[in-house]
Amino acid sequence: MKYYIIAGEASGDLHASNLMKSILKKDPEAEFRFWGGDLMMQVADSAPVKHYKDLAFMGFLEVAKNLRTIFKNLAFCKSDISQYKPDKLILVDYPGFNLRIAEFAKTSGLEVIYYISPQLWAWKEGRVSKIKKFVDEMLVILPFEKDFYKGHGVKAHFVGHPLLDALSDLPSLDQAQFRTEKGLDQREIIALLPGSREQEVTKMLQLMLSVRPHFPEYQFVIAGAPSLPKSFYEKFVEKDVHFVSNETYNLLRCSRAALVTSGTATLETALLNIPEVVCYRSSRISYEIGKRVIKNIKYISLVNLIMDREVVKELIQQELNTDNLVEELGRILNGSTREKMLKDYSTLREKLGGKGASDLAANIITGN
Numbered sequence: 012m013k014y015y016i017i018a019g020e021a022s023g024d025l026h027a028s029n030l031m032k033s034i035l036k037k038d039p040e041a042e043f044r045f046w047g048g049d050l051m052m053q054v055a056d057s058a059p060v061k062h063y064k065d066l067a068f069m070g071f072l073e074v075a076k077n078l079r080t081i082f083k084n085l086a087f088c089k090s091d092i093s094q095y096k097p098d099k100l101i102l103v104d105y106p107g108f109n110l111r112i113a114e115f116a117k118t119s120g121l122e123v124i125y126y127i128s129p130q131l132w133a134w135k136e137g138r139v140s141k142i143k144k145f146v147d148e149m150l151v152i153l154p155f156e157k158d159f160y161k162g163h164g165v166k167a168h169f170v171g172h173p174l175l176d177a178l179s180d181l182p183s184l185d186q187a188q189f190r191t192e193k194g195l196d197q198r199e200i201i202a203l204l205p206g207s208r209e210q211e212v213t214k215m216l217q218l219m220l221s222v223r224p225h226f227p228e229y230q231f232v233i234a235g236a237p238s239l240p241k242s243f244y245e246k247f248v249e250k251d252v253h254f255v256s257n258e259t260y261n262l263l264r265c266s267r268a269a270l271v272t273s274g275t276a277t278l279e280t281a282l283l284n285i286p287e288v289v290c291y292r293s294s295r296i297s298y299e300i301g302k303r304v305i306k307n308i309k310y311i312s313l314v315n316l317i318m319d320r321e322v323v324k325e326l327i328q329q330e331l332n333t334d335n336l337v338e339e340l341g342r343i344l345n346g347s348t349r350e351k352m353l354k355d356y357s358t359l360r361e362k363l364g365g366k367g368a369s370d371l372a373a374n375i376i377t378g379n
Contacts, residue, residue, distance in 0.1 A: 012038055012040070012041055012042070012098045012099065012377070013041075013042045013043075013044070013095065013096070013097040013098050013099075014031075014034065014041060014042065014043050014044075014097055014098065014099050014100075014101055014376075015043075015044050015045070015092055015095055015097035015099075015100050015101070016030075016031070016043060016044075016045040016046070016047065016051070016100075016101045016102075016103065017045070017046045017047075017088070017100075017101070017102050017103065017105065017108070017109055017112060018045070018046060018047040018048070018051065018063060018103040018104070018105065019046065019063050019066045019103075019104070019105030019108055019109070020063055020066075020104065020105060021048060021063065021207055021236065021237065021238065022104070022274070022275040023047065023063065023103040023104050023105060023127070024047045024048030024049070024050045024051055024063055025050055025173075025177060026103060026126070026127060026173040026174075026177075026369075027045070027047055027050075027051050027101075027103045027126075028047070028050035028051045028053065028054050029173055029176055029177055029369040030101070030103075030126060030173070030369050030372055030373060030376075031043060031045075031051060031054040031055065032054055032369065033369040033370045033372065033373035034373045034376060034377060035054070036370070036373065037373050037374065037377040037379040038377050038379075043055040043057070044060060044091075044095050044097065045059055045060065046059055046060050046061045046062075046063070046066070046088070047059050047062070047063055047103075048062060048063045048064070048237070049237065060088075060091055061084065061087075061088075063238075064238045066084065066105075066108070081107075081108070084108070085108065085111055085112070088108075088112055089112070089115050092112070092115075092116060092119075092121070093119070097121065098122070099121070099122045099123075099124060099376065100112070100113075100116045100121050100122065100123050100124065101124045101125075101126055101376065102123065102124070102125045102126065102146075103126050103127050104127040104128075104129060105129075106129030106130075106131075106138065109125070109129075110129070110138060110141050110142075110145070113125065113141065113142075113145040113146055114141065114144075114145045116145070117144070117145040117146075117147075118145075122147050123145060123146050123147050123148075124146070124147060124148045124150065124375075124376055125142065125146045125148070125149050125150065126150045126372055126376075127150070127151075127152055127173075128149065128151045128152070128153070128156050128160075128167070131159075132155070132156065132159045132308075139160070139163040139165060142160070142165055143163070143164065143165050148168070148375060148376070149165060149166070149167040149168065150167070150168050150170050150372050150375060150376075151167045151168065151169050151170070152169075152170060152171065152172045152173060152368060153169075153172070153313075153316075153317060153363075154169060154317070154362055154363070154364075155317075155319075156169070157169040168371075168372075168375055169364075170368045170371040170372045170375070171363060171364035171365065171366075171367060171368035171371065172278075172363040172364070172368055173368040173369050173372075174275075174278060174279060174282055174363075175282065175360070175363060175364070175365065175366050175368065176366050176367065176368055176369050176370075178260070178279070178282050178283060179366050181260060181264075184261055184264050184265070186264070186265045189261055189265055190265065193232075193253065193255050194253060195230060195232065195253055195265075196230060198228060198229055198230045199228075199229050199230075199266075199267040200229065200230055200231075200232050200262070200265055200266040200267060201226065201229045201230070201231050201232070201266065201267060201268055201269065201270070201340070202232055202234055202259075202262050202263055202266040202268070202269040202270075202280075202285070203216065203219045203220070203231055203232065203233045203234065203269070203270050204234045204259065204269060204270070204271040204272060204276045204280070205219060205233065205234075205272050206236070206272040206274065206276075207236035207237075207238045207239065208238070209239060209243065211272065212236070212239065212243075214292060215272050215290060215292070216233065216247050218290065218292070218331060218332070218333070218336065219231075219270045219290065219336070220247065220252060221333040221336070222270075222333060222336045222337050222340060223251060223252070225337045225341075226337075226340070226341075226344075227251075229267070229344075230251050230252075230253060231251060231252050231253070232252075232253045232254070232255055232262055232266070233247060233248070233252065233253070233254045233255070234255060234258075234259040234262050234263075235254055235255060235256040235257060236257075237256075237257045241254070241256055259276070259279070260279070260283065263279070263280055263283045263285050264283060264285075266285055267285075267286075267344060268285065268286045268287065268288075268340060268343050268344050268349075269285050269286070269287045269288075270287070270288050270290055270336065270340065271287045271288070271289055271290065272289075272290050272291065273289050273290065273291040273311045273312055273325070275313065277289050277312040277313055277314050277323065278312075278313040278314055278317075281314045281322075281323065281356050281359055282356070282359070282360065282363075284353060284356055286323075286343035286344075286349050286352045286353065287323050287343070288323065288324050288326060288336065288339045288340055288343065289311070289312045289314075289323050289324065289325045289326065290326055290331050290336075291311055291325065291326070291327045291328070291331065292327070292328055292331045310325060311325055311327060312325055314359060317359060317362055317363070318355065318358070318359055318362070322352060322355040322356075322359070323352065324339045324342075324343075326339065
């Protein structure tokens with residue numbers, strides 16, 4: 012069977028690659044054509060039609076500036092799907108692009124499967140009508156999403172969160188060897204996860220690194236994103252500031268705590284049992300627009316959204332400053348706040364279910 016898969020971000024590349032592995036277990040003759048990244052490329056043993064690094068635009072202003080490129084990509088994608096003639100189209104999150112492709116594919120007679128729901132419960136709830144019209148199977152990974160869709164008359168399958176699969180498959184780690192290989196000393200580590208886009212990373216690292224003078228007994232290590240070259244990070248590396256490229260999970264497993272830019276990384280950090288402070292700051296215009304379109308959402312981190320209460324501290328916009336970072340980081344390095352957060356992480360894992368999200372999704376997709 013021929014599958015066409017579209018993932019437009021790093022997290023989508025991870026989850027789609029694991030889904031592809033599970034599909035191959037059920038359908039060993041499966042053929043893939045895909046938009047994604049290096050992890051999907053390893054499974055398919057072929058290059059993506061488009062790499063997600065060329066697709067990721069962050070914030071309202073950036074999207075507006077790149078509309079011409081986005082529309083060109085949409086037109087190209089439709090043409091490519093028509094030529095490939097897949098049996099099934101699998102869309103992974105990335106809603107602004109994928110919902111347009113879903114409409115095209117459904118009207119072209121293709122079976123459309125959506126894996127990892129867009130966050131319609133946060134904003135653009137009206138898009139649910141498009142899901143209802145143009146998607147054949149909706150596979151959701153957050154427990155409250157099934158009820159959200161049911162309330163809109165859309166049947167959705169809760170398959171569990173694929174991060175549990177990805178993290179449970181990690182090989183054992185020799186922390187002493189990791190430190191030696193990365194040029195780190197024996198002091199405890201504070202991991203910095205500043206995002207994956209150049210503008211975002213520059214802004215966030217400047218803020219995150221401003222706390223260094225207050226924690227001289229720790230070493231700070233930047234988690235480099237695969238979408239950015241090592242040379243980009245060199246201006247931030249100096250005494251007590253190190254850099255690890257494309258090994259975020261191993262870095263976190265060696266860390267005492269982390270400062271994390273909002274996104275999937277907040278959930279990854281929690282599931283690896285590392286206390287964290289969530290950091291978010293966008294342009295003032297993008298933030299003000301976002302406040303007006305996002306509905307009834309109390310939190311920005313997946314950890315707090317899933318738990319429906321504050322488990323990790325979120326520092327947003329002007330609250331994200333050196334004084335607040337120092338205070339909140341100090342609270343999670345030792346003491347009762349740290350212990351409570353680790354206990355809450357255990358409850359979080361229970362809410363997300365156990366392993367097997369990728370396999371369950373593949374069962375539904377292949378009909379096996």
